[in-house]
Amino acid sequence: MPHSQEPSQEPSQEPSQEIVRAGSGAMFDNLAARYDLLNRLMSLGVDKRWRRRTVRSLRLLPGHRVLDLATGTGDLAIDIATRSPGVSVVGVDPSPKMLEVGRSKIDKRGLSDRITMREGIGEELPFDDQVFDAVTIAFGIRNCTDRAQAIREMKRVTRPGGRIGILELGEPRGGIMAPFARFHIHQVIPRLGAWLSGAKEYRYLQESIEAFPPAQEFAELISTCGLEMIELVAFSFGSCHLYLAQVPEEEPSRAN
Numbered sequence: 001m002p003h004s005q006e007p008s009q010e011p012s013q014e015p016s017q018e019i020v021r022a023g024s025g026a027m028f029d030n031l032a033a034r035y036d037l038l039n040r041l042m043s044l045g046v047d048k049r050w051r052r053r054t055v056r057s058l059r060l061l062p063g064h065r066v067l068d069l070a071t072g073t074g075d076l077a078i079d080i081a082t083r084s085p086g087v088s089v090v091g092v093d094p095s096p097k098m099l100e101v102g103r104s105k106i107d108k109r110g111l112s113d114r115i116t117m118r119e120g121i122g123e124e125l126p127f128d129d130q131v132f133d134a135v136t137i138a139f140g141i142r143n144c145t146d147r148a149q150a151i152r153e154m155k156r157v158t159r160p161g162g163r164i165g166i167l168e169l170g171e172p173r174g175g176i177m178a179p180f181a182r183f184h185i186h187q188v189i190p191r192l193g194a195w196l197s198g199a200k201e202y203r204y205l206q207e208s209i210e211a212f213p214p215a216q217e218f219a220e221l222i223s224t225c226g227l228e229m230i231e232l233v234a235f236s237f238g239s240c241h242l243y244l245a246q247v248p249e250e251e252p253s254r255a256n
Protein backbone atom coordinates (compact mmCIF):
# COMPACT_ATOMS: atom_id res chain seq x y z
CA MET A 1 0.00 0.00 0.00
CA PRO A 2 1.50 3.38 -1.00
CA HIS A 3 2.23 5.80 1.79
CA SER A 4 0.74 9.26 1.41
CA GLN A 5 2.46 12.37 2.78
CA GLU A 6 -0.96 13.88 3.38
CA PRO A 7 -2.39 13.64 6.91
CA SER A 8 -4.58 10.54 7.04
CA GLN A 9 -8.34 11.08 6.84
CA GLU A 10 -8.88 7.69 8.49
CA PRO A 11 -9.99 7.78 12.13
CA SER A 12 -7.09 6.91 14.45
CA GLN A 13 -6.97 3.29 15.67
CA GLU A 14 -5.41 4.41 18.97
CA PRO A 15 -7.97 5.02 21.72
CA SER A 16 -7.91 8.75 22.42
CA GLN A 17 -8.48 10.18 25.92
CA GLU A 18 -11.95 11.24 24.78
CA ILE A 19 -13.12 7.76 23.80
CA VAL A 20 -11.69 5.91 26.81
CA ARG A 21 -14.84 4.95 28.70
CA ALA A 22 -15.01 6.55 32.13
CA GLY A 23 -14.31 3.93 34.78
CA SER A 24 -12.95 1.35 32.33
CA GLY A 25 -9.71 -0.59 32.62
CA ALA A 26 -8.23 1.70 29.95
CA MET A 27 -8.98 4.75 32.08
CA PHE A 28 -7.32 3.10 35.08
CA ASP A 29 -4.28 2.22 32.93
CA ASN A 30 -3.72 5.98 32.69
CA LEU A 31 -3.94 6.40 36.48
CA ALA A 32 -2.10 3.26 37.62
CA ALA A 33 1.23 4.87 38.55
CA ARG A 34 -0.47 7.48 40.78
CA TYR A 35 -3.49 5.48 41.92
CA ASP A 36 -2.33 4.40 45.40
CA LEU A 37 -1.12 7.85 46.43
CA LEU A 38 -4.28 9.55 45.16
CA ASN A 39 -6.44 6.95 46.85
CA ARG A 40 -4.83 7.52 50.26
CA LEU A 41 -5.01 11.30 49.98
CA MET A 42 -8.61 11.40 48.80
CA SER A 43 -9.97 8.95 51.33
CA LEU A 44 -7.81 10.52 54.08
CA GLY A 45 -6.66 6.97 54.84
CA VAL A 46 -10.05 5.75 56.09
CA ASP A 47 -10.34 3.24 53.24
CA LYS A 48 -7.91 1.03 55.20
CA ARG A 49 -10.46 0.71 57.99
CA TRP A 50 -13.25 -0.08 55.52
CA ARG A 51 -11.12 -2.82 53.91
CA ARG A 52 -10.22 -4.34 57.30
CA ARG A 53 -13.92 -4.56 58.22
CA THR A 54 -14.65 -6.19 54.87
CA VAL A 55 -11.99 -8.85 55.38
CA ARG A 56 -13.27 -9.61 58.92
CA SER A 57 -16.81 -10.04 57.72
CA LEU A 58 -15.85 -12.81 55.27
CA ARG A 59 -15.03 -15.24 58.13
CA LEU A 60 -12.27 -16.93 56.17
CA LEU A 61 -10.56 -20.15 57.23
CA PRO A 62 -7.19 -21.64 56.25
CA GLY A 63 -7.46 -23.30 52.84
CA HIS A 64 -10.17 -20.94 51.60
CA ARG A 65 -9.88 -19.43 48.14
CA VAL A 66 -11.02 -15.86 47.52
CA LEU A 67 -11.65 -13.88 44.34
CA ASP A 68 -10.96 -10.14 44.61
CA LEU A 69 -12.68 -8.62 41.62
CA ALA A 70 -11.67 -5.19 40.24
CA THR A 71 -8.57 -5.76 42.34
CA GLY A 72 -6.69 -2.83 40.77
CA THR A 73 -3.34 -2.48 42.54
CA GLY A 74 -4.31 -5.29 44.90
CA ASP A 75 -4.82 -3.52 48.25
CA LEU A 76 -7.78 -5.65 49.31
CA ALA A 77 -6.19 -8.87 47.98
CA ILE A 78 -3.08 -8.06 50.07
CA ASP A 79 -5.21 -7.30 53.15
CA ILE A 80 -7.06 -10.60 52.77
CA ALA A 81 -3.85 -12.64 52.43
CA THR A 82 -2.10 -10.81 55.28
CA ARG A 83 -4.97 -11.11 57.73
CA SER A 84 -6.11 -14.62 56.84
CA PRO A 85 -3.40 -17.26 57.27
CA GLY A 86 -3.54 -20.09 54.74
CA VAL A 87 -6.00 -18.28 52.46
CA SER A 88 -5.18 -17.82 48.76
CA VAL A 89 -6.46 -14.95 46.62
CA VAL A 90 -6.99 -14.44 42.91
CA GLY A 91 -7.17 -10.77 41.87
CA VAL A 92 -8.95 -9.94 38.61
CA ASP A 93 -9.00 -6.59 36.80
CA PRO A 94 -9.17 -5.41 33.17
CA SER A 95 -6.30 -2.89 33.58
CA PRO A 96 -2.89 -4.49 32.87
CA LYS A 97 -1.10 -1.48 34.35
CA MET A 98 -3.01 -1.56 37.65
CA LEU A 99 -2.21 -5.30 37.84
CA GLU A 100 1.46 -4.60 37.16
CA VAL A 101 1.64 -2.17 40.12
CA GLY A 102 -0.23 -4.75 42.22
CA ARG A 103 2.14 -7.59 41.30
CA SER A 104 5.18 -5.61 42.37
CA LYS A 105 3.54 -4.80 45.76
CA ILE A 106 2.69 -8.49 46.21
CA ASP A 107 6.28 -9.49 45.36
CA LYS A 108 7.71 -6.97 47.84
CA ARG A 109 5.54 -8.38 50.61
CA GLY A 110 6.51 -11.96 49.80
CA LEU A 111 2.91 -12.92 49.00
CA SER A 112 3.39 -14.16 45.43
CA ASP A 113 2.74 -17.75 46.43
CA ARG A 114 -0.69 -16.79 47.88
CA ILE A 115 -1.93 -14.07 45.52
CA THR A 116 -2.19 -14.35 41.75
CA MET A 117 -3.36 -11.55 39.48
CA ARG A 118 -5.03 -11.95 36.11
CA GLU A 119 -6.88 -9.89 33.54
CA GLY A 120 -10.65 -10.09 33.30
CA ILE A 121 -13.92 -8.24 33.69
CA GLY A 122 -16.67 -8.75 36.23
CA GLU A 123 -19.38 -9.36 33.67
CA GLU A 124 -17.64 -12.44 32.29
CA LEU A 125 -15.44 -14.16 34.84
CA PRO A 126 -12.90 -16.67 33.53
CA PHE A 127 -13.70 -19.32 36.19
CA ASP A 128 -15.80 -22.46 36.59
CA ASP A 129 -18.87 -22.51 38.83
CA GLN A 130 -18.52 -22.54 42.65
CA VAL A 131 -14.71 -22.51 42.78
CA PHE A 132 -14.36 -19.74 45.39
CA ASP A 133 -15.26 -19.64 49.10
CA ALA A 134 -15.73 -15.86 48.99
CA VAL A 135 -15.67 -12.94 46.56
CA THR A 136 -14.87 -9.29 47.21
CA ILE A 137 -15.05 -6.17 45.07
CA ALA A 138 -13.89 -2.82 46.44
CA PHE A 139 -14.82 0.39 44.62
CA GLY A 140 -15.25 -1.58 41.40
CA ILE A 141 -18.94 -2.45 41.02
CA ARG A 142 -19.52 1.21 40.05
CA ASN A 143 -17.27 0.65 37.04
CA CYS A 144 -19.03 -2.44 35.72
CA THR A 145 -21.21 -1.56 32.73
CA ASP A 146 -23.70 -4.29 33.67
CA ARG A 147 -23.78 -4.46 37.47
CA ALA A 148 -26.49 -7.12 37.69
CA GLN A 149 -24.51 -9.39 35.36
CA ALA A 150 -21.35 -8.87 37.45
CA ILE A 151 -23.26 -9.79 40.64
CA ARG A 152 -24.69 -12.90 38.96
CA GLU A 153 -21.16 -13.87 37.90
CA MET A 154 -19.89 -13.40 41.48
CA LYS A 155 -22.68 -15.69 42.65
CA ARG A 156 -21.94 -18.28 39.97
CA VAL A 157 -18.27 -18.67 40.92
CA THR A 158 -18.92 -18.86 44.70
CA ARG A 159 -19.85 -22.04 46.56
CA PRO A 160 -23.22 -22.26 48.34
CA GLY A 161 -22.93 -20.53 51.72
CA GLY A 162 -19.90 -18.50 50.52
CA ARG A 163 -19.84 -14.78 51.30
CA ILE A 164 -19.68 -11.85 48.93
CA GLY A 165 -18.45 -8.45 50.16
CA ILE A 166 -19.11 -5.42 48.00
CA LEU A 167 -17.50 -2.19 49.20
CA GLU A 168 -18.67 0.89 47.34
CA LEU A 169 -18.81 4.66 47.60
CA GLY A 170 -22.08 6.51 47.36
CA GLU A 171 -23.66 9.89 47.87
CA PRO A 172 -23.98 10.63 51.63
CA ARG A 173 -27.73 11.27 52.00
CA GLY A 174 -28.70 11.51 55.66
CA GLY A 175 -27.44 12.80 59.02
CA ILE A 176 -26.01 16.13 60.11
CA MET A 177 -22.51 15.30 58.80
CA ALA A 178 -23.74 14.36 55.31
CA PRO A 179 -23.27 17.90 53.89
CA PHE A 180 -19.59 17.84 54.95
CA ALA A 181 -19.08 14.43 53.37
CA ARG A 182 -20.81 15.69 50.19
CA PHE A 183 -18.55 18.74 50.18
CA HIS A 184 -15.52 16.42 50.34
CA ILE A 185 -16.79 14.32 47.42
CA HIS A 186 -17.99 17.16 45.19
CA GLN A 187 -15.52 19.94 45.92
CA VAL A 188 -12.36 18.50 47.45
CA ILE A 189 -11.87 15.20 45.58
CA PRO A 190 -12.15 16.46 41.97
CA ARG A 191 -9.87 19.43 42.66
CA LEU A 192 -7.34 17.38 44.61
CA GLY A 193 -7.42 14.70 41.90
CA ALA A 194 -6.97 17.14 39.03
CA TRP A 195 -4.27 19.06 40.89
CA LEU A 196 -2.23 16.03 41.99
CA SER A 197 -2.61 13.90 38.90
CA GLY A 198 -3.32 16.43 36.18
CA ALA A 199 -5.99 13.93 35.21
CA LYS A 200 -9.51 15.04 34.36
CA GLU A 201 -10.52 11.43 35.09
CA TYR A 202 -11.18 12.40 38.69
CA ARG A 203 -14.27 14.33 37.69
CA TYR A 204 -15.61 10.93 36.74
CA LEU A 205 -15.22 9.77 40.34
CA GLN A 206 -17.53 12.48 41.60
CA GLU A 207 -20.07 11.95 38.81
CA SER A 208 -20.17 8.17 39.20
CA ILE A 209 -20.60 8.42 42.97
CA GLU A 210 -23.51 10.79 42.45
CA ALA A 211 -25.09 8.42 39.92
CA PHE A 212 -24.75 5.30 42.12
CA PRO A 213 -28.12 4.15 43.53
CA PRO A 214 -29.01 4.71 47.20
CA ALA A 215 -27.73 1.88 49.43
CA GLN A 216 -31.13 0.24 50.01
CA GLU A 217 -31.83 0.21 46.30
CA PHE A 218 -28.48 -1.38 45.51
CA ALA A 219 -29.03 -3.97 48.27
CA GLU A 220 -32.32 -4.86 46.55
CA LEU A 221 -30.48 -5.37 43.26
CA ILE A 222 -28.13 -7.78 45.06
CA SER A 223 -31.15 -9.75 46.32
CA THR A 224 -32.83 -9.83 42.93
CA CYS A 225 -29.62 -11.35 41.54
CA GLY A 226 -30.21 -14.36 43.82
CA LEU A 227 -27.96 -13.53 46.80
CA GLU A 228 -29.08 -13.29 50.43
CA MET A 229 -28.20 -9.96 52.04
CA ILE A 230 -26.58 -10.52 55.46
CA GLU A 231 -25.64 -7.00 56.47
CA LEU A 232 -25.52 -3.45 55.14
CA VAL A 233 -22.85 -1.38 56.92
CA ALA A 234 -22.58 2.40 56.45
CA PHE A 235 -19.18 4.05 56.89
CA SER A 236 -18.23 7.72 57.18
CA PHE A 237 -21.71 9.28 57.19
CA GLY A 238 -22.89 7.02 54.38
CA SER A 239 -20.15 7.93 51.93
CA CYS A 240 -19.24 4.24 51.73
CA HIS A 241 -21.19 1.02 52.30
CA LEU A 242 -20.27 -2.60 52.78
CA TYR A 243 -22.89 -4.84 51.21
CA LEU A 244 -22.37 -8.27 52.75
CA ALA A 245 -24.29 -11.10 51.09
CA GLN A 246 -24.11 -14.85 50.74
CA VAL A 247 -24.90 -17.47 48.17
CA PRO A 248 -27.92 -19.43 49.42
CA GLU A 249 -27.18 -22.91 50.73
CA GLU A 250 -28.24 -25.55 48.24
CA GLU A 251 -31.93 -26.42 48.27
CA PRO A 252 -32.45 -29.70 50.10
CA SER A 253 -33.06 -32.44 47.53
CA ARG A 254 -36.76 -33.18 47.04
CA ALA A 255 -36.16 -36.61 45.60
CA ASN A 256 -36.57 -39.41 48.17
Ligand SMILES: C[S@@+](CC[C@H](N)C(=O)[O-])C[C@H]1O[C@@H](n2cnc3c(N)ncnc32)[C@H](O)[C@@H]1O
Binds near residue numbers: 073
Ligand atom coordinates in the same frame (compact mmCIF):
# COMPACT_ATOMS: atom_id res chain seq x y z
C1 LIG B 1 -11.38 2.46 41.88
S1 LIG B 1 -10.46 1.08 41.31
C2 LIG B 1 -10.52 0.00 42.69
C3 LIG B 1 -9.29 -0.84 42.81
C4 LIG B 1 -9.16 -1.66 44.10
N1 LIG B 1 -10.23 -2.59 44.27
C5 LIG B 1 -9.06 -0.78 45.31
O1 LIG B 1 -9.81 -1.00 46.25
O2 LIG B 1 -8.20 0.10 45.36
C6 LIG B 1 -11.63 0.37 40.19
C7 LIG B 1 -11.08 -0.79 39.37
O3 LIG B 1 -12.17 -1.34 38.60
C8 LIG B 1 -11.61 -1.86 37.41
N2 LIG B 1 -12.69 -2.12 36.43
C9 LIG B 1 -13.19 -1.31 35.48
N3 LIG B 1 -14.16 -1.93 34.77
C10 LIG B 1 -14.28 -3.18 35.32
C11 LIG B 1 -15.10 -4.31 35.02
N4 LIG B 1 -16.02 -4.29 34.05
N5 LIG B 1 -14.93 -5.43 35.75
C12 LIG B 1 -14.01 -5.48 36.76
N6 LIG B 1 -13.22 -4.44 37.08
C13 LIG B 1 -13.35 -3.30 36.37
C14 LIG B 1 -10.60 -0.80 37.00
O4 LIG B 1 -9.65 -1.27 36.09
C15 LIG B 1 -10.01 -0.41 38.35
O5 LIG B 1 -8.81 -1.07 38.63
